Amino acid sequence: MNRRTQPKGVRLADVARSVGVSSSEVSRVLNGRMRDGKSVAQETRDRILAAARELNYMPHRAAQNLAVGRTDVVALMLLLDDRRELYPHYHEIIGALTYTLNGYGIHLLLAQYGPDPLESLEHMARSRTCDGMIITDMKVDDERPALLDRIGTPFVVRGSSPRAGVVAVGMDNAQVGYRAMSYLFSLGHRAIAFYNIGRDYMSGQRRFEGFCQARDEYGLQATAEYYDSHHQEEGMYQAVRGRFSQPNPPTAIFAEDELGAFGALRALSDIGLRCPEDVSVMTCLNARFMRLVNPHLTVLNVRQDEVAAEAGHLLARLLRGEDVEKRQLYLQPHLEERGSARPPRKHSL
Amino acid sequence: MNRRTQPKGVRLADVARSVGVSSSEVSRVLNGRMRDGKSVAQETRDRILAAARELNYMPHRAAQNLAVGRTDVVALMLLLDDRRELYPHYHEIIGALTYTLNGYGIHLLLAQYGPDPLESLEHMARSRTCDGMIITDMKVDDERPALLDRIGTPFVVRGSSPRAGVVAVGMDNAQVGYRAMSYLFSLGHRAIAFYNIGRDYMSGQRRFEGFCQARDEYGLQATAEYYDSHHQEEGMYQAVRGRFSQPNPPTAIFAEDELGAFGALRALSDIGLRCPEDVSVMTCLNARFMRLVNPHLTVLNVRQDEVAAEAGHLLARLLRGEDVEKRQLYLQPHLEERGSARPPRKHSL
DNA sequence: CTGTTAGCGCGTTCAG
DNA sequence: CTGAACGCGCTAACAG
Numbered sequence: 001m002n003r004r005t006q007p008k009g010v011r012l013a014d015v016a017r018s019v020g021v022s023s024s025e026v027s028r029v030l031n032g033r034m035r036d037g038k039s040v041a042q043e044t045r046d047r048i049l050a051a052a053r054e055l056n057y058m059p060h061r062a063a064q065n066l067a068v069g070r071t072d073v074v075a076l077m078l079l080l081d082d083r084r085e086l087y088p089h090y091h092e093i094i095g096a097l098t099y100t101l102n103g104y105g106i107h108l109l110l111a112q113y114g115p116d117p118l119e120s121l122e123h124m125a126r127s128r129t130c131d132g133m134i135i136t137d138m139k140v141d142d143e144r145p146a147l148l149d150r151i152g153t154p155f156v157v158r159g160s161s162p163r164a165g166v167v168a169v170g171m172d173n174a175q176v177g178y179r180a181m182s183y184l185f186s187l188g189h190r191a192i193a194f195y196n197i198g199r200d201y202m203s204g205q206r207r208f209e210g211f212c213q214a215r216d217e218y219g220l221q222a223t224a225e226y227y228d229s230h231h232q233e234e235g236m237y238q239a240v241r242g243r244f245s246q247p248n249p250p251t252a253i254f255a256e257d258e259l260g261a262f263g264a265l266r267a268l269s270d271i272g273l274r275c276p277e278d279v280s281v282m283t284c285l286n287a288r289f290m291r292l293v294n295p296h297l298t299v300l301n302v303r304q305d306e307v308a309a310e311a312g313h314l315l316a317r318l319l320r321g322e323d324v325e326k327r328q329l330y331l332q333p334h335l336e337e338r339g340s341a342r343p344p345r346k347h348s349l
Numbered sequence: 350m351n352r353r354t355q356p357k358g359v360r361l362a363d364v365a366r367s368v369g370v371s372s373s374e375v376s377r378v379l380n381g382r383m384r385d386g387k388s389v390a391q392e393t394r395d396r397i398l399a400a401a402r403e404l405n406y407m408p409h410r411a412a413q414n415l416a417v418g419r420t421d422v423v424a425l426m427l428l429l430d431d432r433r434e435l436y437p438h439y440h441e442i443i444g445a446l447t448y449t450l451n452g453y454g455i456h457l458l459l460a461q462y463g464p465d466p467l468e469s470l471e472h473m474a475r476s477r478t479c480d481g482m483i484i485t486d487m488k489v490d491d492e493r494p495a496l497l498d499r500i501g502t503p504f505v506v507r508g509s510s511p512r513a514g515v516v517a518v519g520m521d522n523a524q525v526g527y528r529a530m531s532y533l534f535s536l537g538h539r540a541i542a543f544y545n546i547g548r549d550y551m552s553g554q555r556r557f558e559g560f561c562q563a564r565d566e567y568g569l570q571a572t573a574e575y576y577d578s579h580h581q582e583e584g585m586y587q588a589v590r591g592r593f594s595q596p597n598p599p600t601a602i603f604a605e606d607e608l609g610a611f612g613a614l615r616a617l618s619d620i621g622l623r624c625p626e627d628v629s630v631m632t633c634l635n636a637r638f639m640r641l642v643n644p645h646l647t648v649l650n651v652r653q654d655e656v657a658a659e660a661g662h663l664l665a666r667l668l669r670g671e672d673v674e675k676r677q678l679y680l681q682p683h684l685e686e687r688g689s690a691r692p693p694r695k696h697s698l
Numbered sequence: 699c700t701g702t703t704a705g706c707g708c709g710t711t712c713a714g
Numbered sequence: 715c716t717g718a719a720c721g722c723g724c725t726a727a728c729a730g
Contacts, residue, residue, distance in 0.1 A: 009475070011707060022717045027709055041715060058475040062420065063707030065411035066722045073458070078447055085654070086444035094443060095435035098427055098459045107478070108459040109422070110447045126358070126407040129456070305434070360723060371701045376725060390699060412723030415706045702729080711720085 010055045019044070019051045026052070030059070074101055074315060075109040075130035077120060079137055081232070088258060088285075089304050093158065096305040097134065100312030106131075106319070118147055125153040132315050134158050134308075138202040156315040158308060160202035161328050167318065169310045171302040172330035173203040176284050177210025180300055183335060184252045185218045188343040189280065192220065193243060193250035195229040195236060195260060204228070229256055236263030244271050251344035252280040261285075261297055280341035284333060296338035307331060359404045368393070368400045375401070379408070423450055423664060424458040424479035426469060428486055430581070437607060437634075438653050442507065445654040446483065449661030455480075455668070467496055474502040481664050483507055483657075487551040505664040507657060509551035510677050516667065518659045520651040521679035522552040525633050526559025529649055530573070532684060533601045534563070537692040538629065540572045542592060542599035544609060547579035578605055585612030593620050600693035601629040610634075610646055629690035633682060645687035656680060 012030075016023040021044060029040055029048045040048075051057075065071050076097060081087060098108045109130055114120040121144055124130060132154040135144050142162045148155045149166075161168035177194070184192050194211050197204035208226070215224045225243075229235060236255060240263065243249060255261040261283040268275055275281050284300035310329065318324050361379075365372040370393060378389055378397045389397075400406075414420050425446060430436060447457045458479055463469045470493055473479060481503040484493050491511045497504045498515075510517035526543070533541050543560050546553035557575070564573045574592075578584060585604060589612065592598060604610040610632035617624055624630050633649035659678065667673050 009477070009707095012709095013707080023708080024710075024718080025716060028716090031709080039715070044715085056475075058472065060415075060707050061476045061478045062411055062414035062418075063722090064709080066409075066415050066706085066724090067708045067710085069411075069722075071411065075456075078444075080444065080448060084444065084448050086440060086447075090444075091435060091440045094459065095427075095429065095433065095439075098435075098461055099429060099433050102461050107424075110443065110457040110459060112447055112451050123407065126405075127410045128358070129410045358723095361725095362723080372723090373702080373725075374700060377700090380725080388699070393700085409723050412706090413725080415708090415722085416724045416726085418706070700730085702727105704725105704727080706723105706725085709720105709722090711718105713718085714716085 009060065010057050011060070012057070015048065015052050015055055015057050018055060019047050021048065030057075069128075071128065071131050072105055073107050073109050073130040074312075074319075075111060075124050075133045077117075077124065077133070077135070078110060078112045080112055092305040093136065093308040096308035097312045100309045101316060104316040104320075106316060118143060122147060122151065125151045131319050132156075134311055134315060138162055139200055140202055140205050141200075142202070154315065154318040156311045156318065157328075158311045160206050160330070162202055164328070165326050166328075167314050167324055167326055168328040169307055169314060170203070170328075170330055171304075171307060172332050173206035174210035174213075175330075176300050176302065176333045177207035177212075178214045179210070179333060179335065180254045180282060180284070181211055181214030181218070181220075181224070184254070184280065184282065184341065185214070185220070187252070187280065187341060189250075189252040190220060191223045191225075191248065191250040191344075192252045192254065193225045193227065193240075194254045195227045195239065195256050195264075197256045198228050225250065229260065233259040233263040233266075236260040237267045240264045240267035241271065244268075244273070250279070252282070252341065255281060255283040257283060258285040258297075276340050276342040278345070280344070282341045296340065298335075298337050298339060298341040300333035301336050302333050303331060358409065359406050360409070361406070364397065364401050364404055364406050367404060368396050370397065379406075418477075420477065420480050421455050422458050422479040423455050423661075423668075424460060424473050424482045426466075426473065426482070426484070427459060427461045429461055441654040442485065442657040445657035446661045449658045450665060453665040453669075455665060467492060471496060471500065474500045480668050481505075483660055483664060487511055488549055489551055489554050490549075491551070503664065503667040505660045505667065506677075507660045509555055509679070511551055513677070514675050515677075516663050516673055516675055517677040518656055518663060519552070519677075519679055520653075520656060521681050522555035523559035523562075524679075525649050525651065525682045526556035526561075527563045528559070528682060528684065529603045529631060529633070530560055530563030530567070530569075533603070533629065533631065533690065534567045534569070536601075536629065536690060538599075538601040539569060540574075540597065540599040540693075541569065541601045541603065542574045542576065542589075543603045544576045544578040544585060544588065544605050544613075545603075546605045547577050550579075553577070553579070574599065578609060582608045582612040582615075585609040586616045589613045589616035590620065593617075593622070599628070601631070601690065604630060604632040606632060607634040607646075625689050625691040627694070629693070631690045645689065647684075647686050647688060647690040649682035650685050651682050652680060 012023045012026050016026045026048050029045050030052060101108055111124060125148060134156055136158040138157060138159045140162055145166050157166055157168035159170040160173060196207050199205050199208050211226060215221060229239060253264050255264050261281055264281055265275055268279055273279050282298045284302050314324055361372045361375050365375045375397050378394050379401060450457055460473060474497060483505055485507045487506060487508045489511055494515050506515055506517035508519040509522060545556050548554050548557050560575060564570060578588060602613050604613050610630055613630055614624055617628055622628050631647045633651050663673055
């Protein structure tokens with residue numbers, strides 16, 4: 001009961017000694033390495049298990065890792081913003097990954113990129129701190145997949161992959177761009193301002209393609225405006241204020257993400273315009289609380305939690321040695337109408 | 350350049366052989382273990398460093414861990430809600446912890462509690478998967494501190510500690526309760542409904558104490574109402590709807606957290622009451638986006654990121670062997686007025 | 699200043 | 715069915 005913990009912890013050898021067998025025998029029993037004919041006498045088996053429980057034996061992770069050459073750890077490297085805060089979408093990614101990986105007995109390790117991201121990544125991978133990695137926020141010229149391939153570390157891309165031959169799971173951002181435009185068009189909007197993530201990001205690039213396709217298809221070349229933004233709440237605020245001080249303001253705004261949408265709303269509010277009466281606003285996001293707040297934003301739901309969960313499953317299978325098809329899986333965004341986008345007014349004041 | 354990665358990775362011995370020294374020598378140089386008089390000849394030193402760089406040597410984590418008896422990992426075990434999602438406050442905790450710990454060369458490991466939380470915790474600690482832990486969401490009868498003490502694993506409590514003799518850093522929740530009441534009282538409210546976190550949680554218990562103190566001090570025994578809630582958005586929605594179908598509804602509501610506040614707002618809206626014209630609402634939270642949304646909530650800002658950062662610093666110092674005072678640090682909440690709470694109307698309709 | 703030796707704790711041959 | 719011996723890769727103690 002009140003027995004003091006052993007100074008160094010109880011080892012395999014301690015259990016072995018207490019039973020009067022070799023430590024190999026204990027290892028075999030505890031790891032269930034006795035299939036085929038290879039078996040351990042039922043009696044020694046029981047005695048070993050009893051002793052292990054009695055001594056409260058717990059294998060030493062580092063020792064196991066070293067012996068087996070595996071860590072059961074998957075790393076996710078984080079990009080913190082200028083305030084050292086996590087970007088919103090990480091919330092769901094981290095939750096879903098932790099949950100999913102734990103189902104495979106894998107822990108999630110978090111680290112942040114240093115000044116040289118590739119170096120951070122290489123360090124993490126080559127030191128074998130983890131068995132595999134999830135990489136996110138892909139740039140169009142992202143060198144991480146190639147690096148990890150070279151090192152031989154299994155990984156899954158969360159998001160759009162800059163190239164084939166890797167396992168990637170993300171949202172279909174081309175559809176995000178296309179459907180946002182289609183929807184606003186169908187409501188009757190023609191003057192649409194599309195504020196996008198930077199096109200240096202894969203998702204931004206994809207969205208841009210979707211935007212272009214819709215724009216051309218609907219003949220909006222003259223009225224639909226495209227902006228590369230990626231400057232969060234304040235950036236969008238400034239951008240929208242600036243745009244509305246110009247002639248021919250848009251009747252609808254697509255914002256890159258939730259923060260951008262709030263920036264846009266704040267700008268409209270300060271200008272004296274209402275949403276959706278005067279200007280429609282939509283965006284794409286998933287964060288749960290966002291659905292609870294006012295105004296209820298009409299969004300293309302990009303289910304980051306589902307994406308992350310799927311990425312976790314795929315990586316786990318990869319680590320198990322199962323052969324996973326090296327292909328890209330893109331989930332479709334789901335339109336959720338909540339009233340922040342409506343048909344434009346027929347006549348301006 | 351295009352050299353292929355060695356099958357098993359390059360080891361210390363490889364570097365040693367390439368230079369013609371023993372691996373201890375390499376280890377010494379690479380780890381800078383040469384203070385005091387103990388030095389390594391400048392020349393061999395240089396040759397070793399050159400060879401290591403040339404061979405692109407990277408120490409094997411598991412081997413180092415085993416040899417040194419340290420992992421440079423701190424674990425945070427998560428509580429997922431019924432939807433397997435992370436509670437809102439984790440977002441800032443995780444970001445701040447990752448950032449802070451990385452400054453000490455420590456990674457953050459995430460795992461979720463199994464059905465038996467104490468067992469999960471013990472497993473994590475005794476297997477020496479991590480060097481230390483951060484524990485959060487303390488219950489009043491929380492057994493985790495005692496368990497970790499017994500095991501001998503360093504830890505820091507994020508939140509209110511159920512007992513002295515541990516290192517804890519959290520918000521002063523008694524003040525949260527007290528100041529929320531004071532503020533609403535000072536605005537002129539007398540009929541206040543205080544929806545609290547469950548009192549089985551330390552923070553709930555503390556808030557309750559603050560609530561009681563203010564209630565008694567201001568003579569609100571007859572009009573201030575207390576509810577243990579802790580049922581998130583939907584729960585608060587139901588609770589508020591229920592309360593307003595009764596006589597003598599409150600003129601002000603304190604909600605346990607952001608989700609609760611949104612539930613309250615939704616309920617009021619459905620009932621046909623406006624905030625803050627008809628009913629004042631305030632809560633306490635920190636999440637950044639929450640500050641951006643409408644309505645702008647008047648809150649007691651509980652800076653979870655600062656709390657977590659401080660907890661990270663303390664744990665890191667603990668792990669370095671510095672002797673940290675085993676005491677509790679509670680930051681003060683900061684009132685931020687954003688208009689969701691106002692003086693009550695003089696006369697009801 | 700440097701090499702040798704001996705672990706760290708566990709898994710895994712390979713005989714027996 | 716079981717034990718002895720070795721290896722995982724690195725660090726630390728101790729000679730020299």
